[in-house]
Amino acid sequence: xxxxxxxxxxESLRVLPGVGPKSAARMAYHxxxxxxxxxxxxxxxxxxALERLKPCARCNNYSEVEVCDxxxxxxxxxxxxxxxxxxxxxxxxxxxxxxxxxxxxxxxxLSPLDGVGPREIGLDRxxxxxxxxxxxxxxxxxxxxxxxxxxxxxxxxxxKAKGLKVSRMARGLPxxxxxxxxxxxxxxxxxxxxxxx
Amino acid sequence: xxxxxxxxxxESLRVLPGVGPKSAARMAYHxxxxxxxxxxxxxxxxxxALERLKPCARCNNYSEVEVCDxxxxxxxxxxxxxxxxxxxxxxxxxxxxxxxxxxxxxxxxLSPLDGVGPREIGLDRxxxxxxxxxxxxxxxxxxxxxxxxxxxxxxxxxxKAKGLKVSRMARGLPxxxxxxxxxxxxxxxxxxxxxxx
Numbered sequence: 001x002x003x004x005x006x007x008x009x010x011e012s013l014r015v016l017p018g019v020g021p022k023s024a025a026r027m028a029y030h031x032x033x034x035x036x037x038x039x040x041x042x043x044x045x046x047x048x049a050l051e052r053l054k055p056c057a058r059c060n061n062y063s064e065v066e067v068c069d070x071x072x073x074x075x076x077x078x079x080x081x082x083x084x085x086x087x088x089x090x091x092x093x094x095x096x097x098x099x100x101x102x103x104x105x106x107x108x109x110l111s112p113l114d115g116v117g118p119r120e121i122g123l124d125r126x127x128x129x130x131x132x133x134x135x136x137x138x139x140x141x142x143x144x145x146x147x148x149x150x151x152x153x154x155x156x157x158x159x160k161a162k163g164l165k166v167s168r169m170a171r172g173l174p175x176x177x178x179x180x181x182x183x184x185x186x187x188x189x190x191x192x193x194x195x196x197x
Numbered sequence: 198x199x200x201x202x203x204x205x206x207x208e209s210l211r212v213l214p215g216v217g218p219k220s221a222a223r224m225a226y227h228x229x230x231x232x233x234x235x236x237x238x239x240x241x242x243x244x245x246a247l248e249r250l251k252p253c254a255r256c257n258n259y260s261e262v263e264v265c266d267x268x269x270x271x272x273x274x275x276x277x278x279x280x281x282x283x284x285x286x287x288x289x290x291x292x293x294x295x296x297x298x299x300x301x302x303x304x305x306x307l308s309p310l311d312g313v314g315p316r317e318i319g320l321d322r323x324x325x326x327x328x329x330x331x332x333x334x335x336x337x338x339x340x341x342x343x344x345x346x347x348x349x350x351x352x353x354x355x356x357k358a359k360g361l362k363v364s365r366m367a368r369g370l371p372x373x374x375x376x377x378x379x380x381x382x383x384x385x386x387x388x389x390x391x392x393x394x
Binding site for chain 2: 001002004005006008009011012015016017018023025026027028029030031032033034036038039040042043044045046047048049050051052053061062063064068069086087088090091094107108143150193194
């Protein structure tokens with residue numbers, strides 16, 4: 001009873017993360033019935049993004065130009081290089097207004113179980129990037145998950161072997177965190193890394 | 198820090214129902230990083246669906262042809278016409294394998310508060326359709342919500358005035374329903390509509 005192009009639209013909406021058959025059908029009917037203009041915009045948006053976005057040659061983040069605006073911004077300090085897993089992590093760092101150096105986006109993390117090794121996340125490009133003669137410190141800001149920690153450890157060893165100063169984001173209690181409600185591992189780490197005041 | 202075509206893709210994903218700024222960003226990065234083929238398929242699927250799907254001239258459901266396969270199926274009984282709100286409702290009716298007549302899809306329901314009156318859901322087309330000289334019974338299968346009930350009532354009056362037999366789906370306890378766990382209104386209705394056995 002479902003025409004081919006409708007069935008195909010429903011099926012193709014399932015490429016979106018977290019969208020199963022029911023949501024996909026709901027989305028398709030919503031677009032067809034209530035927002036055909038929006039659907040056309042979405043089709044055009046997808047096509048344009050696929051065409052225009054390439055990895056920046058320096059930081060590996062998505063960019064429409066060879067080297068992105070952030071990497072060429074003269075107000076940023078080229079002596080610091082912050083390594084993050086994903087563009088969302090970079091955005092979060094920027095929101096803090098606490099960092100003025102440059103970035104490198106891994107677009108992933110080491111995850112041998114998923115077949116993601118050093119080559120898949122372009123670690124060689126990062127090593128090369130960090131040895132530009134200007135970078136003095138590499139700040140590892142991968143997540144504090146098992147994979148993120150492993151990635152930081154692996155990267156740290158490689159970069160230190162090249163004579164670079166390498167640092168890692170601090171672990172500890174979150175701002176506003178109460179000991180009672182923070183997990184034991186975090187409290188233990190905050191104790192280990194306590195600071196003399 | 199976000200290139201224009203990426204920001205635009207994220208914004209355009211928000212036309213999907215239930216997708217806010219965070220999900221839209223997650224979807225955009227997922228597509229760009231892990232499923233560019235899927236994203237291209239989605240863009241093509243949207244474009245094709247918008248181009249090809251028109252309302253069927255008889256049942257108002259989405260169709261790629263003037264009159265859809267269901268309406269021209271000689272195995273279906275043209276004496277019965279079942280009125281549903283949306284294509285999903287039609288699909289659910291079909292899943293029962295209990296109905297062999299034809300359909301009319303309102304693509305909505307009367308909802309004066311939302312500015313949806315008889316004209317917006319094309320009731321005149323339904324009235325005309327039901328008076329084809331073959332239809333003997335119109336089965337109202339709009340939902341048992343306030344709007345669905347109002348739509349059924351309104352339609353019933355109009356169709357009866359044209360001399361057509363009009364019926365409404367039965368209300369009562371659901372299959373497997375236990376009195377203890379079914380709402381009081383449903384139990385009351387099941388009592389009122391009780392059947393002599």
